[in-house]
Amino acid sequence: MRRAGLAMLSTAMKPRAVAWLLSVLITLPLADSVFRIPIQVSDSLEAIVISTEYPTTSRLLADSIRFSPTTFRPMRFLQTRWLLAAAMSAGLTYNAMFRGVHVLLLVLLVVLFVLAVRVRGQTDLVAFAVALPILIGIHTFVAMLQEAFPVNHYAEVGVCVLAVLVLAQRPPRWFFAPLICLLLALALSVIESGAMVWVMVICCAAAGLRGITRTTVATTTALLAGYFVLRHALDIASPGIGGHGSGFGATFYSSEELAQRFGAHPLGLIAYNVAGGLASLLLSEPRQGVYSLAIAWRDGVVHPILAINLVSSLVTTALLVWYGIRHLRAGRASWSDRDRVFVAASGVMAVNAVLTAAYIKDEIISPGGLCYAVAAFIACAALLETLPRRALAASVAIAALLTLDAALWTFRAAGVQYVLRYAAFKTRNDWVEVLREDKRTDWPQDPRELAVTQRIRDEAIVRRVASPSFMPRWADRWWVE
Amino acid sequence: MAPCVVLAVLGAWWTVAGLWPADDVTLSEAVATRNNAEALRLIRLGTNPNEPFRVRAGLLTSDYEVTVTPVEAAVGAQRADALRMLLANGATIDGNEMRVLRCYEEVRRDSGVRELLGESRAPDCDGVRLPVDRAAR
Numbered sequence: 001m002r003r004a005g006l007a008m009l010s011t012a013m014k015p016r017a018v019a020w021l022l023s024v025l026i027t028l029p030l031a032d033s034v035f036r037i038p039i040q041v042s043d044s045l046e047a048i049v050i051s052t053e054y055p056t057t058s059r060l061l062a063d064s065i066r067f068s069p070t071t072f073r074p075m076r077f078l079q080t081r082w083l084l085a086a087a088m089s090a091g092l093t094y095n096a097m098f099r100g101v102h103v104l105l106l107v108l109l110v111v112l113f114v115l116a117v118r119v120r121g122q123t124d125l126v127a128f129a130v131a132l133p134i135l136i137g138i139h140t141f142v143a144m145l146q147e148a149f150p151v152n153h154y155a156e157v158g159v160c161v162l163a164v165l166v167l168a169q170r171p172p173r174w175f176f177a178p179l180i181c182l183l184l185a186l187a188l189s190v191i192e193s194g195a196m197v198w199v200m201v202i203c204c205a206a207a208g209l210r211g212i213t214r215t216t217v218a219t220t221t222a223l224l225a226g227y228f229v230l231r232h233a234l235d236i237a238s239p240g241i242g243g244h245g246s247g248f249g250a251t252f253y254s255s256e257e258l259a260q261r262f263g264a265h266p267l268g269l270i271a272y273n274v275a276g277g278l279a280s281l282l283l284s285e286p287r288q289g290v291y292s293l294a295i296a297w298r299d300g301v302v303h304p305i306l307a308i309n310l311v312s313s314l315v316t317t318a319l320l321v322w323y324g325i326r327h328l329r330a331g332r333a334s335w336s337d338r339d340r341v342f343v344a345a346s347g348v349m350a351v352n353a354v355l356t357a358a359y360i361k362d363e364i365i366s367p368g369g370l371c372y373a374v375a376a377f378i379a380c381a382a383l384l385e386t387l388p389r390r391a392l393a394a395s396v397a398i399a400a401l402l403t404l405d406a407a408l409w410t411f412r413a414a415g416v417q418y419v420l421r422y423a424a425f426k427t428r429n430d431w432v433e434v435l436r437e438d439k440r441t442d443w444p445q446d447p448r449e450l451a452v453t454q455r456i457r458d459e460a461i462v463r464r465v466a467s468p469s470f471m472p473r474w475a476d477r478w479w480v481e
Numbered sequence: 482m483a484p485c486v487v488l489a490v491l492g493a494w495w496t497v498a499g500l501w502p503a504d505d506v507t508l509s510e511a512v513a514t515r516n517n518a519e520a521l522r523l524i525r526l527g528t529n530p531n532e533p534f535r536v537r538a539g540l541l542t543s544d545y546e547v548t549v550t551p552v553e554a555a556v557g558a559q560r561a562d563a564l565r566m567l568l569a570n571g572a573t574i575d576g577n578e579m580r581v582l583r584c585y586e587e588v589r590r591d592s593g594v595r596e597l598l599g600e601s602r603a604p605d606c607d608g609v610r611l612p613v614d615r616a617a618r
Contacts, residue, residue: 025496407484432562438569461522467506
């Protein structure tokens with residue numbers, strides 16, 4: 001009996017170990033590419049400079065909540081200040097500290113994904129081999145890695161969202177509610193998309209996942225309500241149409257153009273954006289609101305990347321639809337644990353699309369992208385389990401289709417390396433335009449601001465990165481949109 | 482599983498051997514490949530921005546390497562930003578070189594570069610050998 005138990009444990013452990021090994025091998029070079037991207041000029045430098053200007057953290061906190069009439073992001077500045085101080089005390093470069101944190105977020109995203117899908121056997125391992133490239137290859141994932149502000153808030157939200165999904169699948173423990181409240185508070189204090197943590201809590205509870213208790217639902221809902229009350233008290237409004245540029249059809253409009261065109265009657269654009277946000281998750285189209293398909297139709301040229309993205313997403317989404325119809329129609333009471341995770345993940349995807357009401361951006365739907373990969377794992381594992389019961393021809397056809405899908409997603413995942421190297425090259429070159437020798441009159445007057453800017457600029461210039469001119473020429477057409 | 486395993490094996494290889502390491506380039510090559518940051522790093526390390534350097538085939542010319550100054554590379558690559566950076570960091574252009582550059586710009590037209598080189602009249606390019614002509618150097 002004991003031997004049989006050990007044998008079962010060993011059977012389950014092997015696929016799990018292989019899943020971890022695959023994750024490590026694929027994540028390592030990704031981490032290297034993320035680390036090579038210097039701190040950005042846009043979005044990052046301003047936050048760093050502001051964080052150093054204040055004599056105390058409490059003064060920075062007090063002022064940071066009123067920095068913008070449409071955003072409440074105090075943790076953006078606080079964590080920047082802490083990381084600068086940590087870099088100083090550890091004797092690290094600013095670059096090493098901020099890029100190290102970004103690498104840590106990447107690692108956490110992958111680790112939490114592996115924990116969330118729970119590989120249990122050989123079939124799961126095969127499904128995992130399809131789902132891991134989906135996680136990394138989906139356009140919303142690279143959006144969390146390319147830029148930082150100077151810490152990528154969307155990656156932080158993604159970590160919190162996946163952490164809730166992992167906890168929700170475990171038997172409830174006393175510390176789950178406070179821990180999830182902490183994750184929600186952290187996410188809400190870095191960016192508005194942090195509300196997706198609460199959405200995940202509600203979706204998990206609605207799906208009946210045992211780790212989310214009524215206490216967790218009540219406390220997180222109270223916390224979210226408190227967040228809105230605080231925003232209201234501080235007169236912080238939500239960004240409306242025209243707060244950010246976004247696409248419509250085949251054209252990208254600036255924020256001013258958007259306000260002029262849709263400001264008076266925004267409902268049509270809001271509906272377009274929400275539908276577009278969901279379509280972007282499910283079909284990889286549109287991107288930032290612009291349909292490359294419409295451009296291809298207009299110009300009569302289809303770039304390979306468009307075909308690869310569309311086909312891979314179409315096949316995977318068809319798989320999700322199949323799973324939904326096949327497994328969920330019996331009703332909530334008869335759902336398995338995996339069915340419940342699938343429902344929670346699908347719910348998060350649908351609600352996430354609503355957050356794109358004012359404008360569509362890949363980063364905004366990044367929690368949905370993580371859930372897409374989780375749902376794809378579950379659907380793929382379920383489909384693979386049906387193969388022995390199917391006719392040989394059908395099994396071969398399904399296996400071929402899944403292999404094609406996996407190959408396309410793997411190609412997309414490999415392309416992330418190229419996109420990140422390209423970002424490193426571009427970001428490093430952006431620093432040449434800062435503190436220009438021929439424009440010394442534009443240099444900061446404040447010695448502290450000048451010193452910080454000079455230090456980060458020097459760190460960026462010294463870090464050599466690959467030039468796209470010496471990388472494969474074909475890569476632009478196949479990996480860059 | 483095969484595609485994912487292939488990616489994992491490639492990942493291991495990329496981790497050990499390094500994927501797309503930074504190339505060793507000359508100052509002129511850095512400019513020709515829009516790598517202004519690398520050009521600035523080389524200047525800071527003491528590279529003379531007025532010296533000619535080798536540029537491998539395929540960057541400024543299709544099938545043969547040339548030896549050009551960084552400023553000539555900036556004109557050839559149609560990079561006004563690089564030209565401005567070089568001029569701000571020690572590069573100089575004398576009268577004769579200016580004429581060559583303006584003639585080169587006539588072939589590799591760029592309004593930003595033309596503006597930096599000054600004078601809107603078309604230059605007299607009779608007898609001028611361009612920096613990338615095979616027999617120029």
